[in-house]
Amino acid sequence: DAEITQSPRHKITETGRQVTLACHQTWNHNNMFWYRQDLGHGLRLIHYSYGVQDTNKGEVSDGYSVSRSNTEDLPLTLESAASSQTSVYFCASSDGSFTEAFFGQGTRLTVV
Amino acid sequence: AQKITQTQPGMFVQEKEAVTLDCTYDTSDPSYGLFWYKQPSSGEMIFLIYQGSYDQQNATEGRYSLNFQKARKSANLVISASQLGDSAMYFCAMRRSSGANSKLTFGKGITLSVRP
Numbered sequence: 001d002a003e004i005t006q007s008p009r010h011k012i013t014e015t016g017r018q019v020t021l022a023c024h025q026t027w028n029h030n031n032m033f034w035y036r037q038d039l040g041h042g043l044r045l046i047h048y049s050y051g052v053q054d055t056n057k058g059e060v061s062d063g064y065s066v067s068r069s070n071t072e073d074l075p076l077t078l079e080s081a082a083s084s085q086t087s088v089y090f091c092a093s094s095d096g097s098f099t100e101a102f103f104g105q106g107t108r109l110t111v112v
Numbered sequence: 113a114q115k116i117t118q119t120q121p122g123m124f125v126q127e128k129e130a131v132t133l134d135c136t137y138d139t140s141d142p143s144y145g146l147f148w149y150k151q152p153s154s155g156e157m158i159f160l161i162y163q164g165s166y167d168q169q170n171a172t173e174g175r176y177s178l179n180f181q182k183a184r185k186s187a188n189l190v191i192s193a194s195q196l197g198d199s200a201m202y203f204c205a206m207r208r209s210s211g212a213n214s215k216l217t218f219g220k221g222i223t224l225s226v227r228p
Contacts (some may be wrong), residue, residue, distance in 0.1 A: 031214055042118075042203060042220035050214075058215070090157060094214060100147055101216050103157035 002027040006091050006104035013111055019078040021107050023091030031094045032074040033101065034058075034066065036087040043090065049074055081111045114139040116204050118219035125194045126227050132179070133189040133222050135204030141165075145207045146187040147216065148178065152200040160202075163187055191224075199226045 004025040013019050025032065030051045035043040045058030047066040055066050063085060065077045078085055088108050094101040115138040125131035137146065148160040163171045163178045171178045179188040191198055204219045 033215060035218075040220065043205075043218040045215060045217070048215050088155070092157075092216070094216075100159040100162060102159075103149075106155050106157075 004091060004093050004102050004104045006089075006107050008107060009105060010108045011110070013081050013109070015081055015083060015111055017081050019081050019109065021076045021078075021089055021091075021109070023074045023076065023104055024072055025091075025093040025102070025104075026072065027093055027095075027102060028071060029093035029095050029102075030071070031101075032068070033092045033094075034064070034074065034076045035090045035092065036060065036085075037090060037106075038087050046076065046089075047074075078109075081109075083111050085109065086111045114141070114144070114206055114208060114217050116206055116217055116219035118204055118222050120222045122223040122225065124225050124227060125191075125198075127196060128193055130190060130192045131194055131224065133191070133202050133204075133224065135187045135189065135219060137185050137187060137204070137206050139185075139206065139208065141208050143208070146178070146180070147205040147207065148176070148187075148189045149203045149205060150198075150200045151203065151221070152197075157203075161189065194226045196226050196228060199224060 007022045033048040034046040044060045049055050049068040091104040092101040117136045144165045146163045150158045161173045161176045163180045175192045177190045201221045203221045205216045
């Protein structure tokens with residue numbers, strides 16, 4: 001069965017370190033998204049991609065970057081982790097129609 | 113810009129009763145899709161139901177139905193015959209027309225607690 005997986009599921013890192021969260025989907029979807037979830041804010045879009053070599057900033061993109069070198073993967077990099085980036089991160093993918101987006105299991109990141 | 117508003121801070125419902133979770137949206141696009149997702153305490157995001165802006169009938173999926181009122185820009189989720197397993201956070205989301213503008217915008221969510 002097709003799926004979307006995130007790794008790691010939990011991560012503790014120190015302030016200032018570079019961190020990369022992986023997202024891999026086997027749906028062959030062109031669209032991939034990264035969200036962060038914080039209490040009182042719902043899910044906020046960090047970055048998204050509509051295809052290989054395409055990346056776009058979302059509403060909370062500062063301090064984050066992504067790259068899309070193939071259809072299956074959209075890694076999210078925190079260039080210099082900050083305590084404000086402690087959150088739960090979700091990756092999602094979808095095709096170009098009005099079908100639903102499929103979500104990974106989430107990554108809980110703690111920056112100490 | 114598109115916006116989703118979920119203002120109910122928390123909802124309680126008795127088991128086996130129906131409950132309505134409110135969602136209003138704002139968009140200038142004529143073509144869009146509305147979604148509801150469930151997030152139980154385990155954390156995963158589970159797709160529940162979808163309504164297209166041009167759909168003539170309200171969407172239904174088992175015990176879930178979407179009360180779509182286009183003129184009021186509301187897309188309320190109705191859960192019939194609530195079960196204990198329905199206790200979760202519920203998110204309303206919207207997507208603009210397909211292709212280059214297909215990102216999902218989420219509301220802040222509503223917590224539903226089902227009482228036995």
